Amino acid sequence: MQINQQRLRSDIESNAEFGSVPTDEGRGRTVLTGSEADRRAREFFCERLRDAGLELTIDAVGNIVGRWCPESADPDAAPVATGSHLDSVPEGGIFDGPLGVYAGLESVRAMQDAGLAPERPIDVVSFTEEEGQRFDGGLIGSAVATGDMTTDAALAIEDADGVPLGDALADIGYRGEGRLDASAWDAWIELHIEQAERLETAGVPAGVVTSVVGLSRCRVEISGEADHAGSTLMTDRSDALAAASEFVLDVERAANDRRSESETVVGTVGKLDVSPNAPNVIPGTVALTIDVRDVDRDSIAHVIDEARTSLDRLETERGVETSLEHPWDRPPVAMSDRCRDALSAAGEAADLGTLALHSGAGHDTMHVADVTDAALLFAPSRDGISHNPLEWTDWDDCADATRVLAGALAELATS
């Protein structure tokens, strides 16, 4: 099967214009759910689905599906599905999400061009709010599609200004009807950039994921005493930022130390806000987040435990008050053998090597795997950089990974 690399590239480059922003490191992409950039990205995707003759539906939380149901297919058969997401982090790259969405569409077009006659319909999907940048939590569209969250609960999630997701989607004309039901799919495969360096290092264009890491996220608050930075002696201080700095290093150390048990474990303090945040005031309060992931559930629990121990120590040693909320804890998820086998076979058929590896990111596939056979395919990321304007995947690698995806989808849809 031939992949049209130029057509795929043109789609991804066109999509990159929506939310394009200048940064010190080149053009970044900021596509927050419900923004004008999101509206334009969705509109362009819908046009491209229609251009390829796919039947378009948009559900109540804005999940977009294009269905290819050729004459060869039984319209009542469980479809094979593929896709990813179009939203981004602030100043993110152009591949994280869009590659999977447009590689899914390109796979269908390649099958059409090759005159393939699948027996099942094929769905190409873009899920709403994967990144969780405007609406807390992320993976919202796939959570609804898999029954992990009700449609009403999702629509009621508010952004920092109190705007509910439902209103944000309605504002841009993408609050549709009904609920996309992922459990009705026969199988699901998502192509995504690796966001790590293993494929690049191995010189292999496609990675077949064995397991998606589990993910715990906590909100921490550390309170000291906001005082004048000049007149408060060092011995009279309760500096929330100094305490938080110890905490950040304790989380980093806990993850590093645990690598002797599970080398894939990671712990990150990505967001940290100081109050009142003035040069001449000792910080009174620091609010921060912890994000801990691994394929090994015990290692996640260990790092969270170490974080709690750190806070207890800081209360004693620095006289600060602390709190830790743990609203999100998702166990590791194994990928389907059937889908993984289809990907490996497609790699061999295309004369491309594939590498088995784990996924450190909680993609939508993590949810879909709860309700049907699911797999995740990786394309290489230059230097492993992602969530950054420097994020890059060579166009040849995009095409090669799409070739593997298309082969596996064709296999699953005809068996």
Next chain:
Amino acid sequence: MQINQQRLRSDIESNAEFGSVPTDEGRGRTVLTGSEADRRAREFFCERLRDAGLELTIDAVGNIVGRWCPESADPDAAPVATGSHLDSVPEGGIFDGPLGVYAGLESVRAMQDAGLAPERPIDVVSFTEEEGQRFDGGLIGSAVATGDMTTDAALAIEDADGVPLGDALADIGYRGEGRLDASAWDAWIELHIEQAERLETAGVPAGVVTSVVGLSRCRVEISGEADHAGSTLMTDRSDALAAASEFVLDVERAANDRRSESETVVGTVGKLDVSPNAPNVIPGTVALTIDVRDVDRDSIAHVIDEARTSLDRLETERGVETSLEHPWDRPPVAMSDRCRDALSAAGEAADLGTLALHSGAGHDTMHVADVTDAALLFAPSRDGISHNPLEWTDWDDCADATRVLAGALAELATS
């Protein structure tokens, strides 16, 4: 001489209404230069000056002066001056600044009530932008009044949105004319809250400052690599926040270690901003400020040197890039013996003890001392808390400190 405690309290409480904001710790006061709160605070102060029969002038940078020139005084004699500032940090307290302004006015009213006949005019002053919250640097009004900065340079200072100080003052009707000239004063005394616990611990209502600390301020930037928090192994990271956390602790440690040489040295990272600041992105850049103060200039230089050493180490050990700008370096300033003696004598005459101590904060007096005899008088601060809604000085202590101020001003204006 009788101080009217109720009149002083009423002025300070009325002033506290301008910019009053609810916080977790009670009502805070946010009076940023050029804001509506600033306009109302200035308007009320001008009314109170006029009510007491003082002659009002407002200079080009918004410094407000009320002059009392009774018949006993030679209008051409160099005035004795007193005052402080009315602006605040965000969510600050009600005494930092306003106590000195209204205690100055109350001192004049007390002299009037007592029928005193000073030989010199007495000026009551409110300086513009002491805190440096909206317009960088702070102490701007006193810098202009002492010739440390030109009027034009001050008016051109821009806030974060690019609005010049001159426009901000014109917007609220407080861009006056001419330049207040502090070198024309015979002497200056500022009453301010201590913002530390020494007076409270000693049970003494008034502190006579021996020396104002020197102050260095630096801007630091630490750049790593913004990467996906899930898919980037611990070993592949360049986390700007983890590096910045080490730096915050290094600055704290440098100040603590130096206490063996000079126990008054303090070092603070008060402002720290993370970018992109998202839970699932490894921090790419951290921008922060360092504020270092002491009565001993070598100790300030030592802490700044240690900060530079820390950055060098972080570049080597963590592979981050760093920069340090050092735009502000002000040496310690000794207070005038003549003014200190007047304060001590006034304390004795009023049957109130006074304590000799240093000032950790860079009040406007630091500038005024460059051009005339100057002194700084402290009132107690409960628990040393300042720049915080919990900032508090008992009304009895306010009145006692004002009694010492008024006595010293009367002495200086009649000799």
